[in-house]
Amino acid sequence: MRLTGLLARVPPGVRRGLLLQLVLHAVAGLAGALAVAAVALPGLVAPGDVAGPGLLAGLGVAAAVAGRIVATVAAGRVGMPAAFALTTGLRRMLLRHVVDVPLGTFSRWSSARLGLVATDQVRKVEIAVSFAAGELAACAGTAAALVALAAVLSVPVGLAAVAGVALHAATSLWSDRLIGGALAQLAPATTDAARRIEEHVQGLATIRAQGARASREAALATAVGRVRDILTAQSLMVSGAVRSGAVVTDVAVILGVALALASAADVPGGAAPGGLALVACAGVLALGANRALARASAYLAFLRLGEGAAREVDAFLAEPVLPRAAPAATPERFDITFRDVALTYEGRDATALSGLSFAAPAGRVTAIVGPSGAGKSSILGLVARHRDPVAGTVEIGGVDIRRIPPDDLARLVTFVEQEPFLFDRSLAENVRLGRPGATDAELEALARDVGLDEVVANLAAGWDTVVGEAGGTLSGGERQRVAIARAVLAEAPIVLLDEATSSLDADTEALVRRALARRFAGRTVLIVTHRLSIAAAADRIVVVDDGRVVGTGTHAELVAAGGVYARFWAAEQRAAAWRLSTAAGDGEATPAAT
Numbered sequence: 001m002r003l004t005g006l007l008a009r010v011p012p013g014v015r016r017g018l019l020l021q022l023v024l025h026a027v028a029g030l031a032g033a034l035a036v037a038a039v040a041l042p043g044l045v046a047p048g049d050v051a052g053p054g055l056l057a058g059l060g061v062a063a064a065v066a067g068r069i070v071a072t073v074a075a076g077r078v079g080m081p082a083a084f085a086l087t088t089g090l091r092r093m094l095l096r097h098v099v100d101v102p103l104g105t106f107s108r109w110s111s112a113r114l115g116l117v118a119t120d121q122v123r124k125v126e127i128a129v130s131f132a133a134g135e136l137a138a139c140a141g142t143a144a145a146l147v148a149l150a151a152v153l154s155v156p157v158g159l160a161a162v163a164g165v166a167l168h169a170a171t172s173l174w175s176d177r178l179i180g181g182a183l184a185q186l187a188p189a190t191t192d193a194a195r196r197i198e199e200h201v202q203g204l205a206t207i208r209a210q211g212a213r214a215s216r217e218a219a220l221a222t223a224v225g226r227v228r229d230i231l232t233a234q235s236l237m238v239s240g241a242v243r244s245g246a247v248v249t250d251v252a253v254i255l256g257v258a259l260a261l262a263s264a265a266d267v268p269g270g271a272a273p274g275g276l277a278l279v280a281c282a283g284v285l286a287l288g289a290n291r292a293l294a295r296a297s298a299y300l301a302f303l304r305l306g307e308g309a310a311r312e313v314d315a316f317l318a319e320p321v322l323p324r325a326a327p328a329a330t331p332e333r334f335d336i337t338f339r340d341v342a343l344t345y346e347g348r349d350a351t352a353l354s355g356l357s358f359a360a361p362a363g364r365v366t367a368i369v370g371p372s373g374a375g376k377s378s379i380l381g382l383v384a385r386h387r388d389p390v391a392g393t394v395e396i397g398g399v400d401i402r403r404i405p406p407d408d409l410a411r412l413v414t415f416v417e418q419e420p421f422l423f424d425r426s427l428a429e430n431v432r433l434g435r436p437g438a439t440d441a442e443l444e445a446l447a448r449d450v451g452l453d454e455v456v457a458n459l460a461a462g463w464d465t466v467v468g469e470a471g472g473t474l475s476g477g478e479r480q481r482v483a484i485a486r487a488v489l490a491e492a493p494i495v496l497l498d499e500a501t502s503s504l505d506a507d508t509e510a511l512v513r514r515a516l517a518r519r520f521a522g523r524t525v526l527i528v529t530h531r532l533s534i535a536a537a538a539d540r541i542v543v544v545d546d547g548r549v550v551g552t553g554t555h556a557e558l559v560a561a562g563g564v565y566a567r568f569w570a571a572e573q574r575a576a577a578w579r580l581s582t583a584a585g586d587g588e589a590t591p592a593a594t
């Protein structure tokens with residue numbers, strides 16, 4: 001069972017707590033049945049004596065009820081903390097795992113799917129192993145006690161009840177398999193619906209711009225409808241299973257009672273009234289056991305839901321993490337070397353990089369240039385170890401990065417991505433991600449350097465302004481300045497800049513570039529850019545085309561060599577000499593000199 005497999009991942013104390021609460025729930029169920037028995041048994045055992053049995057019954061009921069209350073309270077005391085420890089533990093495990101897996105994992109695990117796993121599925125696991133399993137144990141305790149008492153009062157009725165339980169178990173197993181089949185489709189269908197809802201919100205502007213409302217809404221309705229259909233089918237199956245199980249057990253008990261009455265009537269002289277009462281009482285107890293079994297069937301459905309949820313949680317936890325090569329080592333130099341590197345993305349046949357080799361000297365700026373889709377960002381992703389190459393090695397200071405402990409690598413490398421991600425926190429918190437201990441004065445000085453001061457001045461709450469989901473309340477250029485500021489603060493010896501200033505206006509870009517030259521002096525900088533005017537200022541340029549290095553050198557050397565770079569440079573120079581002129585026609589480009 002997936003649920004037990006998942007429980008094997010949590011600390012033994014949590015497992016013990018969950019197990020103990022099951023035992024206590026079973027005891028509570030048993031005590032509940034004994035309370036029923038305590039009412040009837042003394043009178044049946046000593047018919048005619050009113051006072052004695054009355055007192056016994058009173059005491060028995062009081063003891064059973066007290067036992068039930070104590071066991072139920074104790075089960076809650078033990079089970080609830082264990083259940084919460086389970087959910088917290090699983091969520092922590094999932095979040096840790098998110099950081100340890102290669103980024104390619106998320107081509108299979110959308111944020112919607114992972115979000116559901118960490119919230120809804122973990123909760124379903126908790127409900128299954130605490131609430132549903134507890135109630136099942138209580139029902140089982142009650143049913144076992146009632147069947148045993150029925151057997152004490154009338155052996156045929158008891159035997160018939162046991163036969164009913166066996167039949168009920170068989171039908172439950174059968175229906176459980178059917179329900180399991182239906183529920184296996186629930187997790188993917190729920191994920192699909194959640195992903196489409198998320199996509200609908202994120203793509204709202206595109207939907208409006210493209211007039212795609214009707215088609216997107218239809219797709220959304222289909223996805224949501226699929227979840228509804230699965231849940232409806234599952235509910236019908238559960239209620240069918242509960243009802244058919246109840247019919248089977250009731251018929252068995254009724255037959256047992258009939259048999260017991262018939263055999264009592266066969267006694268010469270007719271059935272004794274006391275004997276008939278015992279049979280009737282056994283029948284009532286056995287029917288009570290059946291009600292408990294029917295409730296158990298309903299709780300079994302929660303276990304099934306928990307199974308499906310556990311499968312999803314387990315599937316993510318089973319995703320392989322980035323391997324750590326031995327022996328672990330932390331580099332002392334910060335030059336970067338790519339040796340014969342090949343990279344293929346998940347789900348793609350074509351290689352993004354192949355046989356790629358170059359060296360970026362320590363403490364220098366190396367620009368990576370090349371056409372769109374050439375593999376420039378992929379190179380930076382390998383240095384940050386977002387994923388591993390399929391062949392070759394990436395080294396920092398001569399150490400294969402697979403040998404560098406992840407926390408050390410995170411300290412060594414800072415990355416400003418093309419579209420930086422900001423957290424839905426204050427501006428100050430987002431910048432301080434780089435170095436949480438940075439003082440206000442450091443933040444102010446940094447802001448002046450990278451043009452963030454004017455952003456802060458324009459925000460109602462200044463540094464305390466919360467920037468919204470993914471920094472959505474800021475412009476692209478403002479987000480870039482925040483990302484650059486936090487990279488400066490990080491003081492990592494290796495800095496990766498992927499089109500880091502592409503959204504800035506010319507004045508701000510010039511300001512930021514001057515600041516970066518000063519702030520990143522002495523660090524190893526890898527900069528991906530389409531603007532060759534930026535690359536021209538680098539110490540070294542690596543030209544990439546179709547996943548391979550097609551040229552390396554300084555700007556002057558590459559222009560002189562006359563390859564791809566020289567062609568790009570000439571094109572950029574020509575483009576700089578042109579300007580858009582609406583006077584010459586709608587958006588038509590004309591030479592500035594004309």
Ligand SMILES: Nc1ncnc2c1ncn2[C@@H]1O[C@H](COP(=O)(O)OP(=O)(O)OP(=O)(O)O)[C@@H](O)[C@H]1O
Nearest residue numbers: 345346348352370371372373374375376377378379
């Ligand atoms: N996450 C991904 N999954 C699958 N393929 C990818 C992924 N990222 C990039 N690729 C593919 O790898 C190749 C190289 O992409 P990469 O982003 O490294 O190029 P680039 O030179 O940085 O492009 P651009 O200048 O347009 O940003 C492309 O063919 C691209 O489609």
